[in-house]
Amino acid sequence: MSGVLDPLQEFQAIKAWLLAQAKAINESETVCLLDANARVLAEAIHSPISLPALPTSAMDGYVVSKQCLENGFPARLPVLGTLFAGADIPASLPQDAAYKVMTGAALPGNAGLVIPVEEAQLLDDYLLLDTNKFRKSHIKQVGCDLSEGELLLEKGVVLGAREIGLLASCGIAACPVLRRPKVLIAVGGDELQSPGVPLQAGQIYDANSWWLQAELTELGCEVVAVLSWQDDLPSMQSSLRPRLEQIDLVISVGGVSVGDRDFVYDCLQNLGEEARSCRWRLNMKPAKPLAYATWKQNAGAVKHWLALPGNPVAAFMSFQLFAEPFIQSLSGKKSGSKKSCLAQMVQNVKADPHKLLWMQVRETQEGLEVIRQNSSSRLLDLTLADGYLCMPPNCDLEAGQTVEYWRYRR
Numbered sequence: 001m002s003g004v005l006d007p008l009q010e011f012q013a014i015k016a017w018l019l020a021q022a023k024a025i026n027e028s029e030t031v032c033l034l035d036a037n038a039r040v041l042a043e044a045i046h047s048p049i050s051l052p053a054l055p056t057s058a059m060d061g062y063v064v065s066k067q068c069l070e071n072g073f074p075a076r077l078p079v080l081g082t083l084f085a086g087a088d089i090p091a092s093l094p095q096d097a098a099y100k101v102m103t104g105a106a107l108p109g110n111a112g113l114v115i116p117v118e119e120a121q122l123l124d125d126y127l128l129l130d131t132n133k134f135r136k137s138h139i140k141q142v143g144c145d146l147s148e149g150e151l152l153l154e155k156g157v158v159l160g161a162r163e164i165g166l167l168a169s170c171g172i173a174a175c176p177v178l179r180r181p182k183v184l185i186a187v188g189g190d191e192l193q194s195p196g197v198p199l200q201a202g203q204i205y206d207a208n209s210w211w212l213q214a215e216l217t218e219l220g221c222e223v224v225a226v227l228s229w230q231d232d233l234p235s236m237q238s239s240l241r242p243r244l245e246q247i248d249l250v251i252s253v254g255g256v257s258v259g260d261r262d263f264v265y266d267c268l269q270n271l272g273e274e275a276r277s278c279r280w281r282l283n284m285k286p287a288k289p290l291a292y293a294t295w296k297q298n299a300g301a302v303k304h305w306l307a308l309p310g311n312p313v314a315a316f317m318s319f320q321l322f323a324e325p326f327i328q329s330l331s332g333k334k335s336g337s338k339k340s341c342l343a344q345m346v347q348n349v350k351a352d353p354h355k356l357l358w359m360q361v362r363e364t365q366e367g368l369e370v371i372r373q374n375s376s377s378r379l380l381d382l383t384l385a386d387g388y389l390c391m392p393p394n395c396d397l398e399a400g401q402t403v404e405y406w407r408y409r410r
């Protein structure tokens, strides 16, 4: 793909090709509403009931029948009792009397008007209806919020508080959701040490498996295991192979470049006869090297491997640009793509003459500010940033210019 296309087109083409490989996992399970948060709906859901199911008072007040209203005003009506939410409903309202009524109380079919307490005139326990001023009935008619059979949620919707509330309001206690993608995290390098353990000379702390677990959990994946490989191919293969049966996706970080001990692509090429693998060195910074493989395991299940670069910021950007949308597709999410925002630049920023740059940006009162270092390893930049923007080669940015950027989830 490279060589013919400019860096932005090349990036877009690779991303589109990768996303075309990520078919939604087509297995579902039923979960109760409490466990449905952040899950992806496996089927469209229609309302089994109308809301409200009966005419209902929208106010605390007095209710009179349609016949009362036809009788005309002025009228002086005795108040026979009170209708409460959840209590028994009279079969019909009388034509010459009123009831006191509370918000949410179901009403008989011939209810014509609810007069809110604040607007009602009472004399000696009689309701006085002496004007024609009542413009609103304050009665919620059957199905005015939802009618039976109405589409509530489409397949692929990610369930959150609003969706769960809607389902609960229709009496739905459990719903079908797609199985979460099962992901294996693989990081490696002889230099890696776990946080919490003192470093030996030449060692560094493993950062990648940690942010990656946080990202994957937030995206609704099941992280099946976190493996750390040593820098030799046989041990890498022997630690990974037994795990491949039980996963949908491997995300590896590191070992994908051209170093003497970068064995990840060798691993990708040895995943079985039907395996297909690709590697790229994109003309961009960060997130230059990338590799991908897909293969079928014994039972025919399709598996994927996304190999991201080891430099932590490069890996993080590679995750944002490729892995996150890939996982959204795999998860069957209806609207997986990150929405962009617009803002005005605070300062001038020089583009690279040849490469596409992904720049970390911070939102300020004055506008959008670029965090200038654009380092592939400085994780501090990510914590200072609110998002990132794309600078194609030679496309300098000027102060005051409106630019598109993508915001991090938090």
Ligand SMILES: Nc1nc2c(c(=O)[nH]1)N[C@H]1C(S)=C(S)[C@@H](COP(=O)(O)OP(=O)(O)OC[C@H]3O[C@@H](n4cnc5c(N)ncnc54)[C@H](O)[C@@H]3O)O[C@H]1N2
Pocket (backbone or CB within 6 Å): 187, 188, 189, 191, 192, 204, 205, 206, 207, 208, 209, 253, 254, 255, 256, 257, 258, 259, 262, 281, 287, 288, 289, 308, 309, 310, 311, 312, 314, 376
């Ligand atoms: N001759 C070339 N060398 C390099 C190129 C190139 O095009 N030609 N590309 C550079 C770029 S860009 C990147 S990005 C890196 C990617 O290399 P790898 O994916 O093979 O990653 P490693 O070599 O394993 O590690 C790179 C760097 O990141 C540190 N690292 C690795 N894993 C972790 C981790 N889990 N937590 C924290 N830090 C980690 C590792 O120690 C290295 O410093 O290649 C360049 N080289």
Ligand code: MOO
Pocket (backbone or CB within 6 Å): 284, 285, 286, 287, 288, 289, 309, 311, 314, 376, 377
């Ligand atoms: O992607 Mo490397 O991606 O510049 O550090």
